[in-house]
Amino acid sequence: GQNIDQPTEMTATEGAIVQINCTYQTSGFNGLFWYQQHAGEAPTFLSYNVLDGLEEKGRFSSFLSRSIGYSYLLLKELQMKDSASYLCAVRDSNYQLIWGAGTKLIIKP
């Protein structure tokens, strides 16, 4: 079967750095996505990786290693507004998105 694993919850301090890991086993691979979802709101797109390596976008970076089915989302200089769930999703060989359950990130002052 297809599976996306992420930690359920993480806690970090304002101003610090946090890394949210995602491992996947899917039928084929055609890209990995990270979305942010604030409580009670819609998911919004953060990043897309299709080749191995690091993609940097401001305070957020996303890393991919296809050989081991692994990605992480790195958030720097954490702000209170970063408190949200972070969803990892992989597009499989049929171009269908398989979603993880998300990691709830709690930022403390």
Added chain:
Amino acid sequence: DTAVSQTPKYLVTQMGNDKSIKCEQNLGHDTMYWYKQDSKKFLKIMFSYNNKELIINETVPNRFSPKSPDKAHLNLHINSLELGDSAVYFCASSQDGGSGANVLTFGAGSRLTVL
């Protein structure tokens, strides 16, 4: 505003009723989707639809049916509602239904509660 809009935002109804959730996008996207997000927060695809093809997740009961009057609208109709249908339903759209980054733009969600 350019967006994906869905109505109603909240829907409370009795078991056995039939209800619809409407979705409209003015982004000019080719593909629209319906997702269900349950209490465990998993997003599960229900349908994807573009001008040419309706793809149905085989696990979706046939009580659920998408209706698309045109490219900008994809409504969700649910017959004979059951307790397990309680969830948040998200409409989404994307420019490209296949390859490429294919970023999804989501609506704000419709929280359905079946009593």
